[in-house]
Amino acid sequence: MPSATAPIAAEVESTSHSDQKPQIGVTGRKIVYDKDGKPCRTCNTLQDFQFVTAGMKPKLTSPPPSTSNKTVSESAIASPVDTSNKIAGGYAKDYPPDVSELGRSSWTLLHSIAATYPENPSTKEQQDLKQFVKLFGNFYPCWFCRDDFVKYIDKNEPKVETQDNFGKWLCEAHNEVNVKLGKPKFNCNLWKQRWKNGWDNDDN
Numbered sequence: 001m002p003s004a005t006a007p008i009a010a011e012v013e014s015t016s017h018s019d020q021k022p023q024i025g026v027t028g029r030k031i032v033y034d035k036d037g038k039p040c041r042t043c044n045t046l047q048d049f050q051f052v053t054a055g056m057k058p059k060l061t062s063p064p065p066s067t068s069n070k071t072v073s074e075s076a077i078a079s080p081v082d083t084s085n086k087i088a089g090g091y092a093k094d095y096p097p098d099v100s101e102l103g104r105s106s107w108t109l110l111h112s113i114a115a116t117y118p119e120n121p122s123t124k125e126q127q128d129l130k131q132f133v134k135l136f137g138n139f140y141p142c143w144f145c146r147d148d149f150v151k152y153i154d155k156n157e158p159k160v161e162t163q164d165n166f167g168k169w170l171c172e173a174h175n176e177v178n179v180k181l182g183k184p185k186f187n188c189n190l191w192k193q194r195w196k197n198g199w200d201n202d203d204n
């Protein structure tokens with residue numbers, strides 16, 4: 001049984017996948033492929049992406065037999081499999097973002113921009129913000145999210161006359177996606193508590 005989010009991805013017409021490729025992931029969501037037929041990293045959850053790519057390109061879990069006579073230090077240098085979780089500089093081996101991480105980070109950026117946008121912006125600031133939102137939409141990395149967001153902006157011009165106008169417009173745009181994903185709507189009268197003032201502030 002597909003999860004609540006599955007119908008969203010199921011609406012996507014994938015034009016170039018073959019019948020052999022998995023269509024449903026381990027989360028119950030439909031697997032989204034890029035136009036070139038490869039699984040889309042930023043359109044799927046990490047679990048689904050790993051599920052579908054593991055089937056296409058098995059991961060090596062131990063060094064190949066040809067390295068087995070090498071000393072430990074030789075293997076450490078030559079092995080194609082790096083089992084450590086760190087890279088140089090101590091950074092964790094984090095993965096590129098999946099659809100959820102990308103979404104959370106993007107909404108955080110957008111709502112934070114609303115929270116710091118001037119209460120009474122100049123004409124230039126209004127034009128810049130409108131252009132930013134449009135360009136943001138055009139370059140959003142998940143292509144099927146992008147298609148819907150661009151359509152939404154076309155139909156619902158960003159409201160940029162005041163900070164509160166923009167905060168509420170953005171909240172409604174976010175709610176459009178929430179509804180698409182089967183999530184409850186956020187109360188847009190509370191956008192400043194969530195993204196600007198916090199919940200225990202007299203400014204609310």
Ligand SMILES: Cc1cc2nc3c(=O)[nH]c(=O)nc-3n(C[C@H](O)[C@H](O)[C@H](O)COP(=O)(O)OP(=O)(O)OC[C@H]3O[C@@H](n4cnc5c(N)ncnc54)[C@H](O)[C@@H]3O)c2cc1C
Nearest residue numbers: 008099100103104106107144145149171172174175177186
């Ligand atoms: C432009 C855009 C389009 C997207 N389209 C898709 C899509 O088509 N399919 C898909 O699967 N995912 C899409 N996403 C990702 C999706 O919206 C979520 O970010 C993702 O599912 C992770 O959800 P989450 O439950 O962590 O919370 P998120 O929806 O990321 O929200 C983060 C936090 O924002 C607050 N919040 C929630 N709703 C609102 C609101 N309306 N106004 C203000 N604050 C709010 C809540 O505190 C919530 O915890 C899109 C993201 C963006 C930025």
